[in-house]
Amino acid sequence: MQNQQPKAVRAFYFDGKTSRKYDVELKVEAGIASISGDVQRQAPLDALRVSERSSSASRKVTFADGAYLEIIDLDAFAELLANTGYTDSPIVRLQQSWRAVLQATAALIVILALGYAYLLPAASGWIANALPEAVERKIGGGTLDFLDNRVFSPTTLPQSQQDALISRFRALEPPRQGAPEFQIIFRKSKIGPNAFALPSGDIVVTDELVRLLDDDDAMMGVLAHELGHLHERHMMRRLIQVSAVGVTTTLLFGDVSALVASIPPVILDLKYSRDIEREADDYAIAMFKANGISLTKLARTFEKLDSQPAAFSPYLSSHPPSKERIARILKAQTE
Secondary structure, eight states: OOOOHHHEEEEEOOOOOSOOOEEEEEEEEETTTEEEEEEEEEEEEEGEOOOOOOSSSSOEEOOOOEEEEESSHHHHHHOOOOOOTTOOOHHHHHTTOOHHHHHHHHHHHHHHHHHHIHHHHHHHHHHHHHHHHHHHHHHHHHHHHHHHTEEEOOSSOOHHHHHHHHHHHHTTTTSSSOOOOOOOEEEEEESSSSEEEEETTTTEHHHHHHHHOOOOHHHHHHHHHHHHHTTHHHHHHHHHHHTTTHHHHHHHHHOOHHHHHHHHHHHTTTOOOOOHHHHHHHHHHHHHHHTTHHHHHHHHHHHHHTTTTTTTTTTHHHHHOHHHHHHHHHHTTTO
16 A cells, blocks of 8 residues: 555444444545545554455454454455555465465375374374373273273183293293383183284283184294284374374373273274384294294294184284285294
């Protein structure tokens, strides 16, 4: 708004103190905005604030004291603005451009996709390591309680078989210092053969998986793989990724109750990425090597699982074996 422009623009004037509106006309001359009609008033152009252009809202001109004009004749007002040298801000011009909006939307999608693919996995590792142990214990304990009430029932495996498997696995040397604390829990399950490591340190193994494998060496492979997930805090990291908002709220406000309630269904349908599976495999490989156990036995664990229909074993949907993984394990035997 710089040049003289005598053309009048119809508007309503509001004093900012009452709801009463006044019929006025706005004119601009020599850098001064003047209104006439029910109200007379003048103000320098640089003391006025013009609202952003919008296709669905009227334009407003606001005075320094809070009084404002609601423009009636938008076409005349647009002409007045153009003649006075007023231009919309770059942001407003972008908002009015379909091409710019589409470009911004595409850029946002790319940023979100890259953030999900790269930033969120990295951030989830940091958040998982920052979570207090008490939070992980509450999450793990609450999840196991939920599953015991809905999915599991007490194990039917002989106590001697349970003790033998637990004792044999605990006798194995961990491949790295700082091995996580863990306990092995057996449960009979409505969902069939499965095993997973909860953030609390509980490695849950179903009776159905023990009977399916029917091989203590194979069970050592499953337990070593699950201990790898536990060591790398994979489940916590995945839970953070699939429920990032809830976990962030937990970190900020410390209320884990809502998060605990949402975790069990997620666990039952949890899918691990190829990189995460590779990390757990590497841990199991290192554990077998550290104890002088042939990696052929570890490979046979996954070969036996791979021979089962995925629909028959939920373990296959969350820990999908493949010929590539088996070949990688066997290759590590010679390295």
